[in-house]
Amino acid sequence: MTFEEFEAVSFEQWQAKVEEATPLSKLSAKVDVTGQGALPTQPLYEAGRRESAVRSASTPWATALEYRHQRAASVAAALSTDRAFGLDAAWIRLAAPLRARAQADGSGVALVEREHARALVEAAGDTALWIDAGANGVSALSLLLESAQPGALRGGVLCDPLGALAEHGGLGFDVDEALAQAGRVAARAAVEASQLRVLLASGLPYHNAGAAPSVEVGAAVATFIDTARRLETTGASMDDLWTRTVLRVAADSDVFVCIAKLRALRWLAERVATQWGCSAPAFIAVRTAWRDRTRHDPWVNMLRATSEVFAAAAGGADEVAAQPFSEARGLADDDARRWALTTAHMLREESHLAGVVDPAAGSGYVEALTRGIAERAWAWVQGVERAGGMAAALGSGAVQADVAGCAEARAKALATGRLALTGVSVFPQLSEPDVPTVDDPADTETELPSQAPACTVTPMAAARLAEPFEALRDAADRQTQASGHRPRAQLYVLGALREHRARLDFARNVMQVGGFATEVLTTTDDVVPALAVLVASDERLASEGAATVDALRKAGAAAVWVASGPRDDLAPDGFLHLRMNLPETLASLHRALEVGR
Secondary structure (H helix, E strand, O other): OOHHHOOOOOHHHHHHHHHHHOOHHHHOEEOOOOOOOOOEEOOOOOOOOOOOOOOOOOOOOEEEEEEOOOOHHHHHHHHHHHHOOOOOEEEEEEOHHHHHOOOOOOOOEOOOOHHHHHHHHHHHOOOEEEEEEEOOHHHHHHHHHHOOOHHHOOEEEEEOHHHHHHHHOEEOOOHHHHHHHHHHHHHHHHHHOOOOEEEEEEOHHHHHOOOOHHHHHHHHHHHHHHHHHHHHOOOOOHHHHHHOEEEEEEEOOOHHHHHHHHHHHHHHHHHHHHHOOOOOOOOEEEEEOOOOOOOOOOOHHHHHHHHHHHHHHHOOOOEEEOOOOOOOOOEEOHHHHHHHHHHHHHHHHHOOHHHOOOOOOOOHHHHHHHHHHHHHHHHHHHHHHHOOOHHHHHHHOHHHHHHHHHHHHHHHHHHOOOOOOEOOOEOOOOOOOOOOEEOOOOOOOOOOOOOOOOEEOOOOOOOOOOHHHHHHHHHHHHHHHHHOOOOEEEEEEOOOHHHHHHHHHHHHHHHHHOOOEEEEEOOHHHOOOOEEEEEOOHHHHHHHHHHHHHHHHHOOOOEEEEEOOOOOOOOOOEEEOOOOOHHHHHHHHHHHHOOOO
């Protein structure tokens, strides 16, 4: 039987069959918990129309690392080591006071002397150097051009005064002057080193503060629009500016949403560029997500990085920085950086991801996600434009309010279990091996800008998702170190295991998330002055719960909680259930039991 002999079935017929099995209203799910409105997932999609341009098929994506050292010599030493493991590009953030040209908090390289720049250039060799200069592009470009033959330089000195303003909350001069300086960097580089890129439109400050995918994409596009529009008034060539702009965003562990986000960014940015008559493809650099990284059980970060690099590659990134798994703990050592590079190389060379251009094209699901993120991002950009542009929207606090709303919704989803961080909010590992990091003390001999900012906004409140949970574990660890033993939670069970297995696993996970060592009891004879959690089926709780709570208290339990939804027939100190706010509940337990004090 040949394929042609089968009767043709329309999409509507397939949809009707799905509706017969389960109503579509029940099958639709939500994929976005970011406060920007949910993008519905349908049970059935038609073949999608490609909604994105793609990177060049002839050029595989480059592997990169971002260095967060404070001394140029430390970066140079790390660069020399990493080149041997296939590093294609290095991102170097200037120290926060340099990026803002004013007093500011944040780590980064104190790049102020010619010797500093020369050390970096010599260590990089043929590796591309991306200097994330913020509002300090004039000085950074001068140092770079004075330290090497201009034609031999690769990468760029990337000016992003709006990103620096959003991240640090202030600049040493007003926005107009900051962007005028970016224009001077572009003009000088066009003459002396035309191969260098000079502008950065980054969504990272917003992503690190909790932005939804559409807001992150919108922020990058709106930053480019505002920067380009202002530089156009100085006579700058828009085609030249576009071809020397880098768009930078984060790669999330949600693979399909990340793929769609990158495709939406390319689609929107290139459509904007065409309005200025620019036809060159966008250059998109991606960094694995800092906000998803965890200090506890950091080995899971390797898995996160793997999925994020895959998503970035499938989404069409031109360059991917797979950051070391230990970056939330401090500066990574040589091994951690090598493992990060190896992850990217295995996906690119052994899995041949670079050999497939836009692999998600035509997928109804991904195309719908791409279109949904792009439409919301463009609506967000239009709102920013109505407010006067990105600089004005930052000044009014509108951008900060949008991002804060996204962050609040995401934090609530994580706290109530709709999102999970493996190793932190679920499946914690209380006894974990130490992970080495390296020290790189600040260069106290190098003078950095210390004047008060002349232009200020509310800074983006960058935070990792794991921080509320890590604070609980840190408190329990302090008690462990001080007393020699962990705070204990005794799980008292009623009935056969088959009756309460799910609740037992749930209660054990909750207690370990809070840093409690757990043990299972079947008799009150073993109760000690610690936290007791009663675990039983609803039927057992109805018949034996009240008496058991009283018995646990009489046996000496410091506090008695029940693994159940709230019940009127029981009077414990609290209930553990799926609808609770987990970090708030555990924090109240810590206070009651004086954990970590």
